[in-house]
Amino acid sequence: MTTAPTAVHAAPRTGRLARLWRGRAEDAPWVRPALLALLAATALLYLWNLSASGYANSFYSAAVQAGSESWKAFFFGSLDAANAITVDKPPAALWPMALSVRLFGLGSWQILVPEVLMGVGTVAVLYAAVRRRFGAGAGLIAGAVLALTPVAALMFRFNNPDALLALLMTVAVYCVLRALEREPGSAKWLVWAGAALGFAFLAKTLQAFLILPPLALVYVVCAPGGFVRRLGRLALGGLAMLVSAGWWVALVELWPASSRPYVGGSQHNSFLELTFGYNGLGRINGNEVGSVGGGGRGGAGGPGGMAENLPAGLELPGRPGGGGGWGETGIGRMFNEAVGGQISWLLPAALLLLLAGLVVTWRAPRTDTARSAFLVWGGSLLTTLAVFSFMAGIFHEYYTVALAPYLAALIGMGAAVLWEERTRWPASAALAAAVAVTAWWAWTLLGRTPDWLPWLRWTVLVAGAVAALGLLFAGRVDRRLGLAVAGLGLAAGLAGPLAYTVVTVNAGHQGSIVTAGPGGAMGGGRGPMNGRVAFGPMPGGQNPGGGQAPGVGGQIPGNGQAPGGGQPPANGRPVGGGPGSRQAGMYFSGGPGGLLNGASVGTKAKEALLKEADDYTWVAAAVGAQNAAGYQLATGKPVMAIGGFNGSDPSPTLDQFKRYVAEGKIHYFVSSDRMQMGGAGGSSASSEISAWVTATFEKVTVGSSTLYDLTATK
Numbered sequence: 001m002t003t004a005p006t007a008v009h010a011a012p013r014t015g016r017l018a019r020l021w022r023g024r025a026e027d028a029p030w031v032r033p034a035l036l037a038l039l040a041a042t043a044l045l046y047l048w049n050l051s052a053s054g055y056a057n058s059f060y061s062a063a064v065q066a067g068s069e070s071w072k073a074f075f076f077g078s079l080d081a082a083n084a085i086t087v088d089k090p091p092a093a094l095w096p097m098a099l100s101v102r103l104f105g106l107g108s109w110q111i112l113v114p115e116v117l118m119g120v121g122t123v124a125v126l127y128a129a130v131r132r133r134f135g136a137g138a139g140l141i142a143g144a145v146l147a148l149t150p151v152a153a154l155m156f157r158f159n160n161p162d163a164l165l166a167l168l169m170t171v172a173v174y175c176v177l178r179a180l181e182r183e184p185g186s187a188k189w190l191v192w193a194g195a196a197l198g199f200a201f202l203a204k205t206l207q208a209f210l211i212l213p214p215l216a217l218v219y220v221v222c223a224p225g226g227f228v229r230r231l232g233r234l235a236l237g238g239l240a241m242l243v244s245a246g247w248w249v250a251l252v253e254l255w256p257a258s259s260r261p262y263v264g265g266s267q268h269n270s271f272l273e274l275t276f277g278y279n280g281l282g283r284i285n286g287n288e289v290g291s292v293g294g295g296g297r298g299g300a301g302g303p304g305g306m307a308e309n310l311p312a313g314l315e316l317p318g319r320p321g322g323g324g325g326w327g328e329t330g331i332g333r334m335f336n337e338a339v340g341g342q343i344s345w346l347l348p349a350a351l352l353l354l355l356a357g358l359v360v361t362w363r364a365p366r367t368d369t370a371r372s373a374f375l376v377w378g379g380s381l382l383t384t385l386a387v388f389s390f391m392a393g394i395f396h397e398y399y400t401v402a403l404a405p406y407l408a409a410l411i412g413m414g415a416a417v418l419w420e421e422r423t424r425w426p427a428s429a430a431l432a433a434a435v436a437v438t439a440w441w442a443w444t445l446l447g448r449t450p451d452w453l454p455w456l457r458w459t460v461l462v463a464g465a466v467a468a469l470g471l472l473f474a475g476r477v478d479r480r481l482g483l484a485v486a487g488l489g490l491a492a493g494l495a496g497p498l499a500y501t502v503v504t505v506n507a508g509h510q511g512s513i514v515t516a517g518p519g520g521a522m523g524g525g526r527g528p529m530n531g532r533v534a535f536g537p538m539p540g541g542q543n544p545g546g547g548q549a550p551g552v553g554g555q556i557p558g559n560g561q562a563p564g565g566g567q568p569p570a571n572g573r574p575v576g577g578g579p580g581s582r583q584a585g586m587y588f589s590g591g592p593g594g595l596l597n598g599a600s601v602g603t604k605a606k607e608a609l610l611k612e613a614d615d616y617t618w619v620a621a622a623v624g625a626q627n628a629a630g631y632q633l634a635t636g637k638p639v640m641a642i643g644g645f646n647g648s649d650p651s652p653t654l655d656q657f658k659r660y661v662a663e664g665k666i667h668y669f670v671s672s673d674r675m676q677m678g679g680a681g682g683s684s685a686s687s688e689i690s691a692w693v694t695a696t697f698e699k700v701t702v703g704s705s706t707l708y709d710l711t712a713t714k
Contacts, residue, residue: 031136035127038140042123042147045505046116046157051108052508055633056159058598059512059645060094062629063087064159065106065636067098074098076252078261079625080638082617085651087625088265088274088644090248092202093161106636111159118163119156122170123147126405129174132181133369134416141490142412146404150500150516151342155401158509161204162401168200169211170405173376176215179233180372183224190219190237198244205279207402210387214379222372249275262651264625264644267683269651286326286392326395333389334400341445341517343400343407345497348441349434350407353414354378356430360417373413381406397515415486422471422482432468435489439464442496452518456499463492511597512626598630599672604703606634609668613637620707621657622670623647623686631670640666643686650683657689661710668700669693669708 023032055061059079063086067074070081077091078084087094096114104110123143131139146152155162175193179186193215200208216234223230252260252271266274267289282288327338335344354374361371384402388395414434421427439461446457467489474481500517609619609631621640622628628641642657643649652660660666671694697708 027136034136034140035124035143038127038143038147039120039124042143043116043120045147045501046119046153047113048505049508050112050116050157053112053157054108054508054510055598056108056112056510057512057514058510058629058633059596059625060087060097060159060161061111062598062625062632062639063091063094064097064101064111065633066638067091067094068101068106073261076261079264079628079641079644080618080632082638082640083261084618084638084640085262085625085644085649086264088278089161089204090202090271092199093164093204096164097159106633112157115156115159115163118167119147119152122152122156122167122405125167125170125174126409129170129177130373130409130412132177133373134413138412138416140412141415142408144494145346145408145411145497148494148497148501149343149345149401149404149408150497150504151398151401152404153501153504154342154509154514154516155398157505158398158514160398162398164203165200165207166401166405168196168203169208169380169402172196172200173211173215173380173405173409176219176376177369177373179237180219180223180367180376181369183229186223186225187233187236190233191240194237194240194242195244198241198246201241201245202248205275206283210384210402211380214383215376218372218375218379222367222375224367262644262649264641264649264651267650283393283395284387284391288393326391326393329390329392331389334385334403337448338515339397339400341448341500341519342397342515343403345442345445345500346411346438346493347403347407349438349493350381350410350414352430352434352437353418354381354410356427356434357410357414357417360421360427370413370417374410377406377409377413381410396513415490419486428472431486431489432471435464435471435493436468438489438493439468442493446496449518453499456495460492460495463488463495467492513596596626598626598633601631601634602703602705605631605705605707608700608702608707609635609637612667615664616667617660617665618667620668620670621666622672623690627670627672639670642689643683647686648683650685652689653685654688654692657685658692664711666710669697669710671699671706671708 021032021036022029023035063073063077063079066078066081066083070078070083072078073081073083074095075091076083077086077089077094079087096118097111100110100114101107123146126146127139127143129139130142152166155166172193175189175196179189179193197208197212219234220227220230223233225233249271252263257269263269263271263274265278278288327333328336333339334347354377357374358371358378361368361374364371381403384406388399388403415431418427418431418434422431442464443457443461446453446460450457467485470485471482471489474485503518504516613619613635617638618640619635619637620628620631621642622631623642624647625641625645628639632639640652640660642652644651657666693708693710696713697710698712698714700707700709
């Protein structure tokens, strides 16, 4: 009598598992197992050696730690649980990590596993988007290309906002493609697309809107239904986007400034200023007030910019004399030595396949979903590509992860369309050209690291050449032989990215500026401005008044030479001044695989800060968010980041800081030159606070750290 219920419940469970494994009845038996294998392989790849990155970017990890302890810090994205100042982005990307830490405790895996899940989710959504119109094979190719893109393997294992941004942008494109399929339900899918873009804005502000023009234009032109109805549904999607992004913005702007944290990255405590200034137009024209690379009238290289303060023998990249603080702009930027290995392996092929796909579908009806898909994914790629190529403000190589889903989709779709047309000479020639140009470009990229896997370079070139020749003829003669040749071409195209990805997941990456591949592994990450900013070894391998430089013992790779060939600053001092200097000088010290990371805090310093810690709102204060982050993560107690990330925000002012000290809210001031940035055009508050502290309070050396006891005057 007791076994019957068990049998009744077991059958549906078995049926659900069978359906999960089998997939749709109309699919071939291999389709669902292949998808599950792709997702499992992506998860295993991204989880491999995950803890090697530690807290990854300490700047965001400190905010995650704060959000796990204070719901107010969680909501605003504060850097500390006492809510002094926020990160310089909205907080949506922090929320999944903060919830994970709140549930499972603070640690590397608790912070980074949510990012891995976002990567697996992005691959799944991309597969679903491509397979609906172009088949499972195309979806699997697209998913594999995305998973093996080096910069994707980097950022889906890292705690910057770009992982959530890439996922939500892919979801938005998927929803728009669903809205383009048929009129019933079109409005619903546009609302979902708008919601995805709105939350993407809450991850990385205006970058989420880069693909709005192509998405809106393609929908208005190609969607089913009358023109007026199309406009109405598009407006409904826009309203959903406004609501999903605007609720948080409205609350922050309307919240009394006296009872919320200062908005980091702004000069006037305004999120709107941050959105349209430092994170908006400043990224385009380079005039980012308070940035280490901008703020002057001509950006980093113009009057008031960083270039004016560099010593003889050092210059910013871009043009002789220090122009272009974040690298040369122009159409070749995505292919240069700094960026090419991150994203561009299959970029020439994607552009070629985009063109081929549009040619094949050119005569299709207005509402043809295949052509619409090429226009949506291709438009998203080209728009983002253009902005990244020509933006004069802050640009880091890892930004290019945003391109990866668009690029991967075009590879999968284009290969599928041309394969169906392979019996025609133009299609087989286009396929062969895509394979050939990919092999040549991989040969070029691998040639930039000639001592690393030299055999791979020539293997890819030969295999690609053989596959390209085979595609001209084999596919027209025998399908099985054609599939074998196509498989060889795909393997040749993915060999280079796979090798870079394996190197990436085998190494830890820490700091604010990280890169994928052999150039970004274990301390080889490029510095700001593509590695040509001045920095050098600190005396005795230590930071003045601070802890050891994590992972590198305070020494800079290359025998103390500044990357790019310049000499390091004398005695490892920051270029342009000492503690609190407003000049654009800085000393960068990063852990493995990156720069601008939090300090390594010794046991004695940690014990000093924890002593009587509960008697203070902040156990310490430090100039710059990365300085503060290292001490906060080490102690688990709030540490005030004076001046925000760059030390250039007017938070707190000298008068406010004096009041905090008088009220007994801060115990120590951490003295450190290891990231003393005076962002051009920013506030001088951090300089004034540093000068007042050093002149007023007793200096205490604790282990390798120099602290000022704010309870003991001289």
